[in-house]
Amino acid sequence: MSGPSLTVAVTGVGGFVGGAAVAELESRGHRVVRLARRPIDGRPEALLWDLREDYSGGEPLPKVDAIAHCAASLATSDVSGELRRVNVEGTRRILEAWPGVPFVFVSSASVYPPSRVAAGGKPLAEADVTGEGLHDDYSRSKLEAEEMLVEEAGHEGRSVTILRASIIYGPGDRTILPRIRRLRLGGWALVPGGTGTWSMTPVGLLSRAIRASVERPSKGVRVLNVAEAPPERVRDLFRRLLEEDAGRRVRVIPLPMWLMWVAGAIVEGWCRLFRVSKAPMVTRSAAAYISEERILDLEALRGFLKGGPDESPSESQNVRT
Numbered sequence: 001m002s003g004p005s006l007t008v009a010v011t012g013v014g015g016f017v018g019g020a021a022v023a024e025l026e027s028r029g030h031r032v033v034r035l036a037r038r039p040i041d042g043r044p045e046a047l048l049w050d051l052r053e054d055y056s057g058g059e060p061l062p063k064v065d066a067i068a069h070c071a072a073s074l075a076t077s078d079v080s081g082e083l084r085r086v087n088v089e090g091t092r093r094i095l096e097a098w099p100g101v102p103f104v105f106v107s108s109a110s111v112y113p114p115s116r117v118a119a120g121g122k123p124l125a126e127a128d129v130t131g132e133g134l135h136d137d138y139s140r141s142k143l144e145a146e147e148m149l150v151e152e153a154g155h156e157g158r159s160v161t162i163l164r165a166s167i168i169y170g171p172g173d174r175t176i177l178p179r180i181r182r183l184r185l186g187g188w189a190l191v192p193g194g195t196g197t198w199s200m201t202p203v204g205l206l207s208r209a210i211r212a213s214v215e216r217p218s219k220g221v222r223v224l225n226v227a228e229a230p231p232e233r234v235r236d237l238f239r240r241l242l243e244e245d246a247g248r249r250v251r252v253i254p255l256p257m258w259l260m261w262v263a264g265a266i267v268e269g270w271c272r273l274f275r276v277s278k279a280p281m282v283t284r285s286a287a288a289y290i291s292e293e294r295i296l297d298l299e300a301l302r303g304f305l306k307g308g309p310d311e312s313p314s315e316s317q318n319v320r321t
Helices: 016-027 082-097 137-156 176-181 203-215 234-246 257-273 284-290 299-305
Strands: 007-011 031-036 066-069 103-108 160-165 188-192 221-226 251-255
Touching (some): 007 016, 016 031, 016 066, 016 203, 066 203, 082 103, 082 137, 103 137, 137 160, 137 221, 176 234, 188 234, 203 299, 221 299, 234 251
Parallel strands (some): 007 066, 066 103, 103 160, 160 221, 188 251
């Protein structure tokens, strides 16, 4: 770390990304103010805040030098409006809790619409148009939160960094691996049979980008795609994760994408009928995602992590919609 130690508020510390961000920040000597929705074992100092509501903790929020906002609802449908209350209104509450403090927001590459994926064979760059024909309510909520942050930076002059992550994987994953484990049958596994190629996001790379963004606040709005190179087929990633988890080779049975879409429609209908709140294992939007090409332009990220000048193509006062 080249600069002084900072005090950083991190939301969602009980989750996959938030936990990794905390470990990265503390490894570099920064002090972390932990914010979580539920109590965390062994961390009685964590401040409890359900972002669906205003902060009502027993002690005032401390002063901080930066905010890393990692908390989010990952639901794909927002019939009840809860997803928007967390991802959009929750982001607004964090902004209002610490006026003017540099803000790092973990967003999603799903804000790029399918119509622009691999358009003309070019990777998706940060300045590309977003918001047209998005698959689900999760993507729309992330885009709405981005727009709110851009407006905040424009009106208040706040430093805002938006990190657009892709499929996030790595140690501590509570979303992808638990779901694909259910598709394992002994030494065999059902995996999506699509040939879609994606830029994937290791959680270690994302947490490094969060830490670098905290240490080097932007001038206005900075948007960065965060992923590794080269891109990888989704089914190859799933197979690799299953083999690492099982500690042995796994034989795969390709699952046709049309069958996944039909299964998603059936499962979603069943969840709505019986009012199941738990996220289903397969959804129509997930089937649509992994059947696509989603390759991200990573030049701005490379320059930023190497400590290049902040005035890069990724820095913009516009997140166009």
